[in-house]
Amino acid sequence: MKILLSIAAFSAMLSVVLGAFAAHGLKSKLSETLLNTFQTGVQYQMYHSLALILLVILYRQMPQPLLVYSAGFMIAGIVLFSGSLYLLALTQVKWFGPITPLGGLCFIVGWALLLAAALKGGS
Template sequence: MKLILFFAAFSGMLSVILGAFAAHGLKGKLSDKMLDTFQVGVQYQMYHSLALILLVILYRQMPQSLMIYSAGFMVAGIIFFSGSLYVLAITQIKWFGPITPLGGLFFIVGWALLLASALKGVN
């Protein structure tokens, strides 16, 4: 889980950097729609970076392998969902669009695995 914590901290930091880059460096260079697309990627990256930190804390209290899998799917979600939105917004290459739902599916599976872990841990 130390690697997950490292990734979460790096990802959180990166989402702040990318948010500032979008607000100051991309404003006026991208259409409002593409800027909004980029910002959605930033928001979901930050939400899931925080979720990863929560998973690390929870794992220390209630170690379950489902939490490790949950974290892995959330990492994949950040890469596929947010990453594809960043590339789509900047390049406007449309074939990156279909990658985004795959990242969303990874997020859903990650949350479902956390839910299953919580249910498994209920006494």
């Protein structure tokens, strides 16, 4: 869990750095549409970084493998969803676009696994 918490903290920190980079460094370089695309990646990265921290806390209360799998899917979602949006906005290479829904699917599976863990265990 220490590794997972470290990944979550790093990811949250990185989302703040990337958000600031977008607001200050990319504002004059990207169209509004591409800047919004980049910012969407930042938002989803932060949301899911916080979700990872929640999963660490929940695991300490209710140690279930489903929570670890949930975290794995959320990490994959951050890499695929947010990563593809960053690359799409920065490079404008269109083939990064089809990767984004795979990341979204990983997010959905991660949340579904959290739901399953909640329904399965604990108090």
